[in-house]
Amino acid sequence: IMALIEIMLALAGIVALAFVIFGSYKFILSQGDPQKVAGARTTIANAVVGLIIAIIASRVISFIAGRIG
Numbered sequence: 001i002m003a004l005i006e007i008m009l010a011l012a013g014i015v016a017l018a019f020v021i022f023g024s025y026k027f028i029l030s031q032g033d034p035q036k037v038a039g040a041r042t043t044i045a046n047a048v049v050g051l052i053i054a055i056i057a058s059r060v061i062s063f064i065a066g067r068i069g
Contacts, residue, residue: 002065009061012054019047 023043030036 002061005061006058009054009058013051013058016047016051016054019050020044023047 023040026043027037027040030040
């Protein structure tokens with residue numbers, strides 16, 4: 001079960017990284033439009049928060065798995 005959770009957290013990290021890249025492309029293509037820039041920044045910020053959560057969750061799961069077995 002722990003291995004499955006680790007795989008799911010790794011996938012979450014990959015998806016978050018993909019959203020950072022997607023937000024970066026949105027930012028580049030916004031051409032200075034304030035609404036598009038704000039949307040791109042929101043996408044990037046949310047992706048970074050998701051990435052941080054995935055990293056912390058992975059560390060917590062690794063710590064718990066180390067204590068259990």
